[in-house]
Amino acid sequence: MVGAEGRGKASGSVRKARVSSTAGLPVQTAPSALFAACRRGRDTVETALAAEASQLPLWIPVAFGIGIAAYLVIPWSEQRLCAAAVMATLVALAPALRGAAARVAGWAGVLMLLGFGVAWVRTTMVAAPRLERPAIVQLVGTIAAVELRTSSGQIRLRIVPFDPALPPAVRVAVADSANAADSQLRPGARVSVTARLAPPSGPVMPGGYDFARHAWFEQLGASGSALGRVSILAPAPPPTRFAARLAALRADLTARLKLKVPGVPGSFAAAFVTGDQGAIPKAVAQAMRDSGLAHLLSISGLHIAIVAAGTLWTLRKLMLLWPWLALRIPVRAIAATFAAVAAIGYTLLAGSDIPTVRACLAAIIVLLGVIIGREALTLRMVAAAAFLILLLRPEALLSPSFQLSFAAVTGLVALYQSRFGTWLNTGQPYDGWFVRLARATLALVVTGLVAETMLSATALYHFNRTGVYGVIANIVAIPLTSFVIMPL
Numbered sequence: 001m002v003g004a005e006g007r008g009k010a011s012g013s014v015r016k017a018r019v020s021s022t023a024g025l026p027v028q029t030a031p032s033a034l035f036a037a038c039r040r041g042r043d044t045v046e047t048a049l050a051a052e053a054s055q056l057p058l059w060i061p062v063a064f065g066i067g068i069a070a071y072l073v074i075p076w077s078e079q080r081l082c083a084a085a086v087m088a089t090l091v092a093l094a095p096a097l098r099g100a101a102a103r104v105a106g107w108a109g110v111l112m113l114l115g116f117g118v119a120w121v122r123t124t125m126v127a128a129p130r131l132e133r134p135a136i137v138q139l140v141g142t143i144a145a146v147e148l149r150t151s152s153g154q155i156r157l158r159i160v161p162f163d164p165a166l167p168p169a170v171r172v173a174v175a176d177s178a179n180a181a182d183s184q185l186r187p188g189a190r191v192s193v194t195a196r197l198a199p200p201s202g203p204v205m206p207g208g209y210d211f212a213r214h215a216w217f218e219q220l221g222a223s224g225s226a227l228g229r230v231s232i233l234a235p236a237p238p239p240t241r242f243a244a245r246l247a248a249l250r251a252d253l254t255a256r257l258k259l260k261v262p263g264v265p266g267s268f269a270a271a272f273v274t275g276d277q278g279a280i281p282k283a284v285a286q287a288m289r290d291s292g293l294a295h296l297l298s299i300s301g302l303h304i305a306i307v308a309a310g311t312l313w314t315l316r317k318l319m320l321l322w323p324w325l326a327l328r329i330p331v332r333a334i335a336a337t338f339a340a341v342a343a344i345g346y347t348l349l350a351g352s353d354i355p356t357v358r359a360c361l362a363a364i365i366v367l368l369g370v371i372i373g374r375e376a377l378t379l380r381m382v383a384a385a386a387f388l389i390l391l392l393r394p395e396a397l398l399s400p401s402f403q404l405s406f407a408a409v410t411g412l413v414a415l416y417q418s419r420f421g422t423w424l425n426t427g428q429p430y431d432g433w434f435v436r437l438a439r440a441t442l443a444l445v446v447t448g449l450v451a452e453t454m455l456s457a458t459a460l461y462h463f464n465r466t467g468v469y470g471v472i473a474n475i476v477a478i479p480l481t482s483f484v485i486m487p488l
Contacts, residue, residue, distance in 0.1 A: 042101065049100040056104065058379050061386040063108045067115025068394045071123070072213070080116075087112040119394045123216070129167050131222035134198040137166065143189045143236070144169065146251065149278040155185060157230070158220075167221020170197060174226040187247055188236035197224035209462075217395045246348055250274045253349075268297075272486060275299045275350035289465065291473040292452060296481055299346075300355035300405055301362065306486045307346045308363045312339040312370075336370040343367075355405045361385040362409070379413050382406065400462040404455055411454035412447060420446075441475070448474040 049056070070083040087109045094106025141161040148155055155174045161167070172195045174185075185191070200215035200223055215223065239245040254276045258266040267279035277285070277297055288294045296302070315335040320326050340363070347360040365381045386406055389396055396402040415421040424443040431439070451474070459465065 042099070045101050046099050049104060053100075058383045059108075060111060061383050061390060063111035064115040064118075064387060064390055065397050067112035067117075068119045068390060068397050069115075070112070071116050071119035072395065072398060084113065084116055087116065115390070115394065118391060122394050126217050126219050128169070128216075128219040129221050131167055131170075131197055131199045134196065134224075136194065136196050136227070137163075138192065139163075139166070139170065139172065139195045139197075140192045140233070141170075141190070143185065143187050143191055145187055145247070146185055147278060148254070148276065149173075157185065157191075159191065166197075169219050169221060170195075171215075171220050171223040172197075172226050173224070174230055184232045184235050185230065186236040186251065187244060188239065189232060190234040191230050192233055193230045194227045195224050196227060197222040213395070213398070217393075250276070250349060250351065268485075271297045272299070272303065273349070275353060275356065289463070292448075293473050293477050295404075295408070296477060298355050298401065299350040299353070299359075301359040301409060302478070302481065303350075303486065304343050304346065304356065304359035304363050306482055308339040308343045308367065310486075311342040312336055312367075315339070333371045336367045340364050340367045353401065355401050358385050358389055358402070358405050358409075361388060378417065379410065382409055382413055400458065403458045403462075407454040407458055408451045411450045415446065415450050444475045444478065448472075 067087065070087075071080060074080045074083060090105050090109030091113065094102050094109065097105075139159060139161055140163065141159040143157055144160050145158040146155065147158075153175060157172045157174060159170055159172060161170060172193065174193070200212040200220060202212045203210045211223075215221075239248045254270045254274045257269045257273060258279060260266070261269050264281065264284055267277075267281070267284075270276045270279060275298075280297065285294070285297070288297060312335045315338050316331055319329075319331045319335065325331075343360050343363045347356050350356050362381060362385050365384065389402070416425055424439060424446065428435075
């Protein structure tokens with residue numbers, strides 16, 4: 001009994017000591033604990049932003065693209081206004097708050113509002129009348145563009161009608177068999193055709209391809225098919241404007257390639273030179289997609305790089321053959337200048353599509369770095385090219401070509417800026433031929449894996465498919481294209 005009583009008194013004294021030792025400390029309630037956690041989170045964010053301050057400019061096109069997507073994707077004007085109000089709130093609250101996080105949020109709001117406004121301006125500028133309901137009309141007008149779709153047996157004509165009751169531009173698909181012998185279907189020709197026209201259709205399922213949006217930015221008010229042969233009222237006059245001459249040159253060069261190199265090889269030659277993929281058979285195009293080689297058909301970074309690098313290397317070697325000239329002028333800078341001109345000319349000849357323009361901008365930035373003696377192949381270059389394209393054509397954000405191109409380029413540039421990528425790309429003077437070959441093969445394999453990884457999600461979303469054995473196929477196809485097909 002005495003022992004139990006002693007133990008009870010001892011435990012009571014311990015409890016009193018604990019109470020007395022904590023009596024002077026503030027009791028932490030749930031709100032104060034929440035505030036403390038928020039402060040710790042803020043400090044963590046501030047530390048992370050300070051550590052990554054040099055990388056923040058890479059997020060400029062991301063914030064700009066969010067604003068564009070908010071305008072183009074949100075279907076109702078009231079919801080768009082709510083999204084714009086959220087962006088404006090970020091801008092308004094940023095000056096009242098402190099720290100790097102507030103400044104980043106404020107600039108993000110400014111960029112999102114800028115993207116929202118650019119998308120609105122672009123959408124308003126290209127607005128054009130549309131056909132209200134399907135109709136069968138006698139279409140008389142001037143051909144503005146011709147697109148040969150040999151694989152589907154069609155010729156697509158963009159026609160500017162004379163009838164003011166019709167939209168200012170319509171697209172008509174004509175059976176190639178009905179006009180195969182007619183070589184006068186050229187831009188500038190006046191034609192007459194009976195056609196069934198309909199307003200541009202929207203997506204067949206939520207999230208699907210929206211032809212109506214594409215037609216809006218192309219200023220197409222209707223599309224349809226011809227119900228007979230196209231009659232030539234007046235042949236196309238000789239082109240006078242630069243754009244018309246360039247279009248005529250592309251058409252003539254495409255026709256000449258298909259004539260001199262018949263069959264599938266001719267269609268590939270036209271795709272590599274002028275960007276015209278209409279003659280590639282569907283089965284071949286499907287095989288290229290399944291093997292992960294479809295990117296070779298679209299003139300983009302690989303093709304522009306081959307043209308620019310080939311021009312730079314050739315001109316530099318030729319000028320170095322004259323020692324007197326090589327000692328008195330900056331040979332490398334002059335060769336890089338002509339390489340930039342060659343890249344721009346190839347881009348214009350290929351039709352100036354989104355992947356081609358993106359690759360041309362990237363090549364020009366890299367060549368400018370060569371001229372001034374600085375490295376330019378960085379993620380900032382990719383971000384600058386993306387921002388410039390979105391500034392000029394904000395609707396490109398939703399196109400698969402833009403998403404696929406920049407996904408692949410971002411992944412590859414990030415790879416070769418890493419330590420592993422630097423090791424892959426940097427040989428040692430004492431490396432033998434076997435080591436150099438193994439390093440180059442490993443670089444091709446890693447490049448293919450990174451490209452497939454970056455492209456697979458976008459390809460699955462847009463096309464419900466992705467490459468099956470793209471890495472192995474690219475190991476063979478990329479060197480063959482770079483050193484054999486394109487130079488020839």
